[in-house]
Structures are given as structure tokens and as C-alpha cells.
Amino acid sequence: MDGYTPGEQPGIGERVVKLNTNENPFPPSPMVLRAIKEVEPEMLRRYPNPNADVFRTAAAKVLGITPDMIIAGNGSDDILTIATRTFLSPGDLLAYPDPTYSLYSVLARLQDAKVAEVSWERDYSLPIDGFLAAKPQAIYIANPNAPTGTFVSPLKIAELAKAFKGLVLVDEAYVDFADDSCLALVKQHENLVISRTFSKAYSLAGLRIGYGIAQPKVIAEMMKVKDSYNVDAIAMCAAAAAIQDQEYAREKWEQIKNERERVTSELTQLGWDVLPSRANFILAGAPDGRGREAYLGLKAQGILVRYFDRPGLTDKIRITIGQSQENNALLGGIRRISATEKAA
Numbered sequence: 001m002d003g004y005t006p007g008e009q010p011g012i013g014e015r016v017v018k019l020n021t022n023e024n025p026f027p028p029s030p031m032v033l034r035a036i037k038e039v040e041p042e043m044l045r046r047y048p049n050p051n052a053d054v055f056r057t058a059a060a061k062v063l064g065i066t067p068d069m070i071i072a073g074n075g076s077d078d079i080l081t082i083a084t085r086t087f088l089s090p091g092d093l094l095a096y097p098d099p100t101y102s103l104y105s106v107l108a109r110l111q112d113a114k115v116a117e118v119s120w121e122r123d124y125s126l127p128i129d130g131f132l133a134a135k136p137q138a139i140y141i142a143n144p145n146a147p148t149g150t151f152v153s154p155l156k157i158a159e160l161a162k163a164f165k166g167l168v169l170v171d172e173a174y175v176d177f178a179d180d181s182c183l184a185l186v187k188q189h190e191n192l193v194i195s196r197t198f199s200k201a202y203s204l205a206g207l208r209i210g211y212g213i214a215q216p217k218v219i220a221e222m223m224k225v226k227d228s229y230n231v232d233a234i235a236m237c238a239a240a241a242a243i244q245d246q247e248y249a250r251e252k253w254e255q256i257k258n259e260r261e262r263v264t265s266e267l268t269q270l271g272w273d274v275l276p277s278r279a280n281f282i283l284a285g286a287p288d289g290r291g292r293e294a295y296l297g298l299k300a301q302g303i304l305v306r307y308f309d310r311p312g313l314t315d316k317i318r319i320t321i322g323q324s325q326e327n328n329a330l331l332g333g334i335r336r337i338s339a340t341e342k343a344a
């Protein structure tokens with residue numbers, strides 16, 4: 001089988017404008033750095049608390065839920081792995097909309113499960129009938145979706161969670177850049193699991209921490225499946241500090257959202273076809289339909305974006321929203337590519 005292919009990571013110190021893996025362009029909150037500095041040697045000598053309770057308590061307070069509704073993981077990919085191992089048996093069927101985060105198919109195959117790729121509706125609304133017709137055991141939905149950045153209303157997800165008896169997993173890796181979430185639905189639907197991460201909204205992709213939210217008896221099942229010490233002592237304290245500093249995080253989200261709208265509007269004026277995004281990235285269709293050439297043309301100028309060599313995406317590139325200077329570099333790079341093409 002093919003494994004998951006992560007985005008390119010340049011060497012530390014290599015000078016590129018890095019807009020290819022949807023990291024947050026701002027540094028983490030100063031409270032995070034303080035929490036890391038306060039880690040005692042004794043905390044490193046001993047095994048960490050197996051359930052990351054300092055983190056669960058802090059997160060539960062901020063989210064207005066109880067700690068037993070939270071499971072912490074080594075990034076949200078770990079939560080997706082735990083959910084797949086908990087709820088899918090060999091031979092089962094996992095459905096997800098297409099295109100979406102390519103890890104889902106890899107996780108299903110690792111579990112010897114089959115996949116049903118259900119096309120999004122034309123307007124990127126949820127293909128509820130398609131999901132139900134596939135008769136899967138579980139449905140995974142990234143909301144906002146990657147790589148499209150599109151968002152479906154939590155009301156539609158509630159409709160699906162009611163009509164479908166299996167697991168509905170909503171991957172909210174990018175939810176803080178949207179205006180709504182499925183958090184309030186968890187108390188009403190015991191088949192709903194949400195996964196979230198500190199990699200995007202909290203600038204902590206290098207720390208590796210994410211979490212799942214579900215009803216306590218669902219979390220209890222997932223706890224049996226996770227590795228005993230899946231979150232390290234530093235990560236749990238740093239993430240607790242990050243989620244407590246909502247003021248810092250929210251200010252950065254607003255800046256990223258404003259930049260997203262600016263880049264969308266400037267690219268549209270340059271003839272690109274940009275999907276309305278509720279994430280910290282945009283999927284942009286090249287005016288000449290040549291996504292790979294745009295990706296390579298930007299790479300030659302030291303600007304990294306993501307290109308997906310798969311049907312339906314070859315005319316597009318996915319661009320992470322950076323700080324304004326990085327976005328200006330991207331727009332300049334794109335203008336240079338079009339100028340070179342016109343001259344040729």
C-alpha cells in the first residue's frame with residue numbers, strides 16, 4: 001500500500017516562503033513558552049500523566065464541557081488513528097467526501113477496512129444521501145474541509161448524525177478559522193466524535209498535540225485503544241497554556257481571516273478561481289488550468305505551496321495564508337509567473 005505523503009519541510013534555516021502545510025504564520029503565545037520553561041527536570045524523569053489531565057482540565061474549562069469528554073493525542077492524526085482503531089473492524093466500510101484529507105484512506109487500509117469516496121455536491125454541500133446509500137460503518141468529514149477550505153453547516157452534520165447510526169467523525173483541524181463548530185452537537189449525538197489540533201490555530205505543529213471530544217462513554221472506549229503515554233509532559237503543559245490564552249489566539253485568527261479575504265480577492269482579480277474558504281488556506285484554480293506549472297514556478301522563486309497530482313485538483317494549488325509580507329511575496333510570485341507566460 002502507499003503511505004500518507006506529508007508536505008515538504010525545508011531544512012531549519014533554509015530561506016523559503018512556506019505556504020504549503022497550513023501552519024500558523026505567527027509564533028505561539030508567550031504563555032506557552034513560559035510553561036515550557038517552567039517544566040521541572042523531575043517531570044521529564046518520570047512518565048507523564050497517561051491521560052494528560054492538566055490539559056484535559058484546562059481545555060474542558062475553556063470549552064464548557066467536562067474533562068471526561070476529552071481525549072488528548074499526539075497531534076490530531078493520533079486521534080484519527082485511535083478513532084479508526086476503536087470503531088472500524090477489518091472488512092468494515094469508511095465513507096468520506098471526495099476530495100478530502102488523504103490520511104483517512106490510509107488509516108482505513110491500515111485497519112483492513114474498505115473506503116467509499118462520495119463526491120461532494122456541486123456547491124460543496126454535504127452528500128448526505130450518497131453517504132447513507134454507501135451503507136458504511138463510519139463517516140469522516142473534515143470541516144472546514146482540506147484541501148478545499150469549504151465549510152458545511154453544523155445543522156447538516158446534525159441531520160446526518162441523526163439519520164446515520166454509525167460513527168460520524170468531524171475533523172475540526174481548521175475550525176477556529178470558521179464561524180461555527182459542531183461542539184454543541186456532541187451532547188445530543190452519542191455517535192459524534194470531534195477531532196481538533198493545536199497545529200493550526202495555536203501555532204504548535206512542532207509540539208504534536210491534538211484532542212478528541214465525544215460523550216464520556218465514547219471517550220472511555222477510545223482511552224482503551226490509545227498508547228499509554230501518547231502525550232508527553234511538555235506538550236500537555238504547553239497546550240494547556242495555549243488554550244487558556246484565548247485573547248492572543250483570537251487576535252491572530254482575526255488577522256489570518258482578514259489576510260485570507262485579501263489574498264482571495266487579489267487572486268480573483270488576477271483571474272484565479274478561488275473557492276470561498278473558512279480555513280487558514282485557500283484552494284486556487286490557475287487561469288490557464290496549469291496547477292503543476294504554477295507550483296513549480298513559485299518553488300523556483302523560493303515560495304512553497306501544495307500541489308495535488310490527482311484527478312480534479314491538477315489545475316489548482318493550495319496556498320496557506322501567511323503573514324502579510326509572505327502573502328505579498330506569493331502575490332508577487334504569481335504576477336511574475338503570468339508576466340513570464342505572457343512574454344513567452
Ligand SMILES: Cc1ncc(COP(=O)(O)O)c(C=O)c1O
Nearest residue numbers: 075076077101146173197199210
Ligand atoms: C484536515 C486535517 N486534519 C488533521 C490534520 C493533522 O493535524 P495534526 O498536526 O494535529 O496531526 C491535518 C494536517 O494538515 C489536516 O489537514
